[in-house]
Amino acid sequence: ASSVNPNPKTSIVHYARITLVIGLVMILSIGTNAQKDPIKWKKVNDEEINLKKTSLDTNANAVVLCDYGSLEIPDYEPMKMTRHVRIKILKKEGFDEANISIPYYADFYYDNIDVDAQTLNINKRGRVDREKVRNSDIFKGELNEYYNEVRFTFPKVEVGSILEYKYTLITNNYAIPQEWLFGNELPTLYSEFRVYVGNQVDMRVLLQGQRLMTKYQLIGKTNRWYLTDLKPIKEMPYCPNPRDYANKLKIQIAGYYAQSESYSYNGNIEFKKVLTTWDKLAKHIWDKYGYKDLYARDRRVSDKVDQIVKGASNERDKIKRLFNYVRDNYVWDDYFSIATDKSIRDFLNGTELSKGEFNLFLTHLLQNAGFEAGPVIISTKSHGSVSKKWPMLRQFDHVLAGVKLGNETLLMDASEKGQPYNLLPLEDINKRGYWIAKEGSHWVSIEPNKDSQIYALTNLDYTKMEKLNGHTACTFKSYDAVEYRKKLRASDSDREFIKQYILPDLIEVKLDSFSIINRNSPEKPLSVKANFHSRNSLAGKEIMVLEPFNESYFKNPFVAEERDLPVDLRYTRRQSYIFNVKIPDNHQLENPPKPSRVKLPGKKAQLFHVMSQLGNDIQLRLDMNINDPFFSTHEYPALKTFFEEYIAATRKPLLIKKKQPSSGG
Secondary structure (H helix, E strand, O other), X not given: OOOOOOOHHHOOOOOHHHEEEEXXXXXXXXXXXXXXXXXXXXXXXXXXXXXXXXXXXXXXXXXEEEEEEEEEEOOOOOEEEEEEEEEEEOOHHHHHHHEXXXXXXXXXXXXXXXXXXXXXXXXXXXXXXXXXXXXHHOEEEEOOOOEEEEEEEOOOOOOOOEXXXXXXXXXXXXXXXXXXXXXXXXXXXXXXXXXXXXXXXXXXXXXXOHHHHHHHOOOOOOOEEEEEEEOOOOOEOOEOOHHHOOOXXXXXXXXXXXXXXXXXXXXXXXEEEOOOOHHHHHHHXXXXXXXXXXXXXXXXXXXXXXXXXXXXXXXXXXXXXXXXXXXXXOEEOOOOOOOOOOOHHHHHHOOEEXXXXXXXXXXXXXXXXXXXXXXXXXXXXXXXXXXXXXXXXXXXXXXXXXXXXXXXXXXXXXXXXXXXXXXXXXHHOOEEEEEOOOOOOEEEEEOOOOOEEEEEEEEEEOOOOOOEEEEEEEEEEHHHHHHHHHHHHHOOOHHHHHHHHOXXXXXXXEEEEEEEEOOOOOOOOEEEEXXXXXXXXXXXXXXXXXXXXXXXXXXXXXXXXXXXXXXXXXXXXXXXXXXXXXXXXXXXXXXXXXXXXXXXXXXXXEEEEEEEEEXXXXXXXXXXXXXXXXXXXXXXXXXXXXXXXXXXXXXXXXXXXXXXXXXXX
């Protein structure tokens, strides 16, 4: 919770709708720093000492008092990144903030990091007691294939403690973008970042986030950015990656002058380009990541392909069979990678693959089957958005299989069990991917291409007083079919699945018979039919209240009055629920619910609820369509109201009352 890049997998994220590139003229040169640092080691003020809670989050267990960083990029010398963080513990539940992890990129370049840390407690005399973290209690180690980390724990932590640490990182690796996140999982009172750059350095700056852009997009030359009173960056329902929308500054060195490696060069100084092009990046991936060798034609693979596609009815059927073969015959080895060092023999004889290798092998099978296919590198939702402005490999964490079928481009991910060939997992849908080829690499769009649908029809017959007879039929398509198949697989039995997710919420309901269609055909709709009966609630009663919708299923995910992050429902939705109710001749419907229609601006969402009656037959219908799954923070109040109306429609009961005998004269 307290490091610059708490999760390396989400450290490089951009959001195209709210980004702004700032020219080189905005950066001041080294030596222009006339401002004092906002924080000094060990020096705390009365306001920090007396702080008990913050209005940014009244339930916060801790608060960041100050987070200050600076980056120096001098001429002909290594870069130096410094950071100074001060945190106050507000509650015992905040003691976990005393455990600090500082990830930093480390490879064959020279990297050196120095850390100081101390706990500051106020004693009974009002003085500051300082407890330093000993060097022997600061541990360095490997975090993953890209990052090392420094770990330590503050000593003598109590409610009211101020935890303070600072570090300096020196590196020669100019290629890795430097990033500053304004705020983190804790409320932050003050966050500042400064940059000092030499005259021989060509640098790019990218801003993200509404507050940061609003404050600085009209400012001219600056090397200092700061924000105050930052709310915590928290996970929220239907926001796959909150850091895609956080206030963030990212710096990339495009090139710099350095000592020439050739002594014949005049002056022994030359310009070294750091920021590459997308074409050069694609060539590097093709040559160095196992793609070139993997996509050579191979007789063993061709023989395997012939086996798999034998009997296929058409080209699409061949693609589906090859996809299903990879999906169903290999298991994930718990590794993420867009590269492979496996040989063809390894793929043919092995059973375990990394996430990316599923699709690299699938691409190879497709190519050997005669299709125009290629690997498409992507950034998953949890990894963050991709910016076309930065040809950086670290923006990507996964690879898909792409194949051309007529005028259609199919993108597939065989690494997800139960996933159909023609539907990407939601984690993969992140606007765009980059198709890697020996020549002609290019961008491809990654958007949901199918409406997700639920259609449910339920018939309830109350005419036989001894029992209620019922029938229900549900059809699920696209992502709803994927979700309900997961529920089906996770259920103890088919009957339990149907009782929990399919049958209406009735008293003592008994399942008589059922059928599940296309259970094991994930590319097709999932259909479930069931016949059931239960005790007739009308028997012997003057009044019955029928609530056809299962209250436990229909819940409003948007209950917060305000929302700091947009809503991303991920895909368009069509839901239709129909209830046909037949009542006895001696009963009637009292106070029928009024119809309701709701439509959001631009028809982004529509709701239709109506009841009709013909004799003893009553029909209740509820339709809900989401035509655009993305809603900005400004649109949130309208979306919240829409779902309130939706839930209210499911709570409208049918009041069925026994007719009173007419008085005869």
